Amino acid sequence: MNARKHNPKPAPPQPTAAEMYASRRNDIARLLDVLQMELDKHADRAKADARNWGLTGDLGQVREDLINLVGFMSGMDPEQVVEFLNDAE
Template identity: 70%
Template sequence: MTKRTPKTTKPEPTAAETFAARRNDIARLMDVLQMELDKHAEGAKADPRNWGFAGSLGKVRSDLIDLVGFLSKLDPEHVEAFLADAE
């Protein structure tokens, strides 16, 4: 008769641990986003007639509006209004 050895399972992370890990990931992604924006600005400065740079930032802006709206439980229109108030 073969004895079965019990499997040792890795404990699942807690909600707090998962939150902390994801928050850290987001902070790192925001740092990368800033670096990419800086590189994009250099490209736009070197080729100021190229609408591709403005178009790319339009997509990023739209996605960020959606993200901010999601986290703050606001409609995108409210986030747009917030941006318009700063002008």
């Protein structure tokens, strides 16, 4: 019997928590840049079609999602985030 030892390839090293954090933070920064570009394009469409309430509704959805996101990141309730926004007016 010819018994060869099979040497499996070692698993690729997994990223550290710090490396993954940096990668995800970079992804988020890029997504924020894309969001700004999309908001600019959306504003151009809204300017061209000023009576279109659907476009206003789009921003309402984005606003709600961002309120929830900021609440999640800050540990605040969404209502507190809305109060913060209202204080700025």
